[in-house]
Amino acid sequence: MSTVFTQIIEGQIPGRFVWADDVSVVFSTIAPITDGHMLVVPRAEVSQYTDADDALVAHLAVVAKEVGRAQQAAFGSPRAAVLVAGFEVEHLHLHVLPAWDEQSLRFDNARHDVPAEELDAAAERVREALRQAGHGGRVPARLGSAALA
Template sequence: MSTVFTKIIDGDIPGRFVWADDVCVAFSTIAPITDGHVLVVPREEVAQLTDAPDELVAHLSVVAKTVGAAQQAAWGAPRAALLVAGFEVAHLHLHVLPAWDESSLTFANARADVPGDELDAAAERLRTALRDAGHGAHVPAALGSAALAG
């Protein structure tokens, strides 16, 4: 059975995509801890980090680093944070978010009431920062699409 993330990647459920390549995608979470919080998710369904092949973990880490640098540029954050938990969905995903201090890095701070237009604006801000950093080939052409940019 497909995970909710596979359904988002396949377009069965809408997503706010900021990155897409042959191996993974990154899209906004609907419950961000900070503005710009995204999930880096492999296209392949892998249940958890420790089940993933090393090459996949390496690729996800490089994408998370790239997205994190764009988040720092877009929001002026001193750090990009990376969280790997995976209890809510059994499909490996890396939480990448702009961060100002360690005390805010808790899922207890996730906001489930962020209006869609604010999520859209944050995704577009990140997409712009990724393009500005030279990663336009991996920025999907439009929100809601996991297709590769062309």
């Protein structure tokens, strides 16, 4: 059975995509710790971080870095944080989020009541920052599509 992330990637469940390439996608979490909180997810179903081969880990790290730079530009944060936990979905993913301090980087700070319009607006800010940084070819044409641009 496919994971919820695979279902999002395949368009069976809606997603807010900001990045797509042949190896990975990036989409908004529905429970952000901070505005602009994104998930970097491989297209392949890899159960957890330690199961991934080195090339995949390296690719995801580079994508996370570019998304983090876009988040800093879009939200004015001094840092971009990367968290790897993987307890909520058994499909490797990196949490990348704008960060102002270490105290706020806790999953119990996640907000589960963010209106769809706010999630859309935050994703659009990251999408625009990625375009401005020269990554327009990796930004899907539509927010709700994981198709390569």
